[in-house]
Amino acid sequence: MSALRTSRPARIGQYLALLAYLVFLAFPFLWLISTAFKPAPELASLHPTWIPEEPTLANFRQAFDEQPLLRAAGNSLVAALAAALIAVVVATPLAYVTARHRGRLATAATGWVVISQAFPFVLVIIPLFLILKNLHLINSVPGLVMVYVVWSLPFALWMLMGYVKAVPAELEEAAAVDGAGRLRTLVSVTAPLLVPGIVATALFAFVTAWNEFFFALVLLKTPEKQTLPVVLTHFLGAEGVADLGPLAAAAFLATLPSLVVFAVLQRRIAGGMLAGAVK
Amino acid sequence: MSSATATKRPGGTRTPRTVRPARPRGPDFGAWFLVLPALLPILVLSVGPLLYGIALAFTDAQSGRTQSTRWVGTLNFQDLLHDTLFWDSFRIGLVWAVGVTVPQFLLALGLALLLNQKLRFRWLARALAIVPWAMPEVVVGIMWRLVYNPDAGILNETLRDLGLGQGHDWLSGLATALPAVIVVGVWAGMPQTTVALLAGLQNTPRELHEAAALDGAGAWRRFRTVTWPALRPVALAITALNLIWNFNSFALVYVLTNGGPGGRTRLPMLFAYEEAFRYGQFGYAAAMGCVMVAAVSVLIALSLVRRLKGDQDR
Numbered sequence: 001m002s003a004l005r006t007s008r009p010a011r012i013g014q015y016l017a018l019l020a021y022l023v024f025l026a027f028p029f030l031w032l033i034s035t036a037f038k039p040a041p042e043l044a045s046l047h048p049t050w051i052p053e054e055p056t057l058a059n060f061r062q063a064f065d066e067q068p069l070l071r072a073a074g075n076s077l078v079a080a081l082a083a084a085l086i087a088v089v090v091a092t093p094l095a096y097v098t099a100r101h102r103g104r105l106a107t108a109a110t111g112w113v114v115i116s117q118a119f120p121f122v123l124v125i126i127p128l129f130l131i132l133k134n135l136h137l138i139n140s141v142p143g144l145v146m147v148y149v150v151w152s153l154p155f156a157l158w159m160l161m162g163y164v165k166a167v168p169a170e171l172e173e174a175a176a177v178d179g180a181g182r183l184r185t186l187v188s189v190t191a192p193l194l195v196p197g198i199v200a201t202a203l204f205a206f207v208t209a210w211n212e213f214f215f216a217l218v219l220l221k222t223p224e225k226q227t228l229p230v231v232l233t234h235f236l237g238a239e240g241v242a243d244l245g246p247l248a249a250a251a252f253l254a255t256l257p258s259l260v261v262f263a264v265l266q267r268r269i270a271g272g273m274l275a276g277a278v279k
Numbered sequence: 280m281s282s283a284t285a286t287k288r289p290g291g292t293r294t295p296r297t298v299r300p301a302r303p304r305g306p307d308f309g310a311w312f313l314v315l316p317a318l319l320p321i322l323v324l325s326v327g328p329l330l331y332g333i334a335l336a337f338t339d340a341q342s343g344r345t346q347s348t349r350w351v352g353t354l355n356f357q358d359l360l361h362d363t364l365f366w367d368s369f370r371i372g373l374v375w376a377v378g379v380t381v382p383q384f385l386l387a388l389g390l391a392l393l394l395n396q397k398l399r400f401r402w403l404a405r406a407l408a409i410v411p412w413a414m415p416e417v418v419v420g421i422m423w424r425l426v427y428n429p430d431a432g433i434l435n436e437t438l439r440d441l442g443l444g445q446g447h448d449w450l451s452g453l454a455t456a457l458p459a460v461i462v463v464g465v466w467a468g469m470p471q472t473t474v475a476l477l478a479g480l481q482n483t484p485r486e487l488h489e490a491a492a493l494d495g496a497g498a499w500r501r502f503r504t505v506t507w508p509a510l511r512p513v514a515l516a517i518t519a520l521n522l523i524w525n526f527n528s529f530a531l532v533y534v535l536t537n538g539g540p541g542g543r544t545r546l547p548m549l550f551a552y553e554e555a556f557r558y559g560q561f562g563y564a565a566a567m568g569c570v571m572v573a574a575v576s577v578l579i580a581l582s583l584v585r586r587l588k589g590d591q592d593r
Binding site: 010 | 310312313314316317318320321324325326327328329331332333335340386389390393396398400401403404406407408409410411412413414415416417418421422423424425426428430431432433436439466469498520523524526527529530533534547548551552555556561564565567568569571572575576579
């Protein structure tokens with residue numbers, strides 16, 4: 001241990017570096033919050049301040065008046081919840097099989113996961129647009145959910161494979177020796193151990209769908225159907241001239257659900273991502 | 280991976296007789312039953328559209344008249360070859376991808392090394408590092424527009440306070456737009472890279488560090504001989520992925536500049552999106568997608584070759 005003790009100047013340097021990182025990471029976010037709570041006169045001032053002199057909630061009220069934020073949040077919630085649930089239900093069995101059996105299927109599944117990370121979505125969105133149009137699912141949340149499910153499958157699969165591998169195969173073998181059938185082993189031994197991983201994966205899929213913009217932009221045409229990220233861009237206006245206060249207020253609100261999920265799941269998400277990603 | 284092989288091995292070497300009774304007799308329908316629910320949507324909604332998209336690149340499909348679409352061979356690709364606007368955007372995409380990925384990696388490496396030390400307030404940095412990751416890209420774009428705002432933004436106000444000029448419209452300036460969006464890209468993608476590198480660091484054995492330190496190796500030498508070799512696979516993987524993701528990115532720049540000013544930040548995805556959904560040129564946009572896939576495939580191939588070579592060296 002003692003060999004690694006850091007000298008005093010080095011320590012000070014480390015703290016200065018850490019401080020610089022903290023400032024870089026925090027300042028845009030703090031500025032967003034500051035802008036969201038500033039009254040109009042302060043926003044128009046040529047010398048903006050960090051802390052609002054007369055903090056107000058007027059921007060939030062105005063944001064809800066200007067754009068259908070509640071309905072957009074509702075659409076986002078439905079799309080993200082449905083996509084997360086379906087993705088996990090569909091991906092868990094596949095993840096189980098690919099994690100436990102090494103063979104052509106596992107190779108194909110991992111290969112597909114890697115390749116799907118490289119798609120420029122424009123190549124997929126045009127055909128999807130045409131297919132969904134023929135099915136009359138353009139400008140509909142169910143159509144978007146279908147796209148989200150497939151889009152979040154690779155990552156869900158990746159994370160879940162990591163969680164399955166973390167369940168010792170010996171446990172299943174022991175159950176098998178005790179005479180439990182295959183299904184019984186899966187349901188009463190493996191599944192309970194996988195639950196935390198499944199929940200983490202579902203929440204991650206929820207956040208990615210909640211944050212998603214490109215597919216929603218292309219597939220949802222009318223404001224009643226649009227999700228929160230798409231509606232947020234309406235605040236920017238045609239010429240990019242924006243009402244800063246309501247814009248900041250709405251943007252801040254749109255971030256809260258993902259922030260909460262990440263705060264709760266910080267470790268699990270990082271761990272799950274790495275379980276797969278770092279091979 | 281390592282834990283998986285470790286747990287698998289005992290089962291494989293044990294005498295088969297103790298394990299076998301549980302195996303189902305006959306063909307393994309169970310596995311297929313488990314695989315099908317995922318395989319079906321993947322084939323129908325992912326692999327299918329991908330092939331369909333490649334096929335579209337060889338047609339004159341337009342959004343208005345998909346009925347009378349004709350096969351036009353490589354015409355779209357020939358047009359693309361002469362489309363200077365597309366190659367401009369391709370070049371901008373490369374500059375953006377490298378310009379974001381490299382500083383992002385260096386900054387993330389520094390942060391990961393710091394967070395791996397026993398420092399006070401480390402928890403705060405860890406918590407903060409998650410924020411950009413959790414934010415919707417659209418919000419990140421909006422947030423940085425507030426920072427960059429020529430009059431009401433904090434960046435110009437800080438510069439004015441420091442006596443550095445009267446302020447500048449960063450996102451509208453021909454020279455500053457691309458650097459300005461690159462800064463945002465670096466900020467937005469740092470968390471993933473940091474988390475990946477941090478995990479890589481935590482896999483490096485501490486004893487090796489201590490042994491090297493006892494042998495009198497300085498910090499830089501320890502990094503080069505102990506830390507980096509252990510970190511290299513993770514670093515290469517995350518860098519390759521970041522290059523690909525950044526080259527294909529869309530939402531951030533769409534919100535920040537929508538490709539402007541004068542196309543200076545028009546990434547390939549923005550270009551293809553406009554071509555497809557503003558001008559309705561589905562076939563042509565699909566051809567752009569194909570060229571982008573080809574470019575990315577080269578990158579994947581290169582990194583795979585490196586990995587294979589690395590395996591041989593070992």
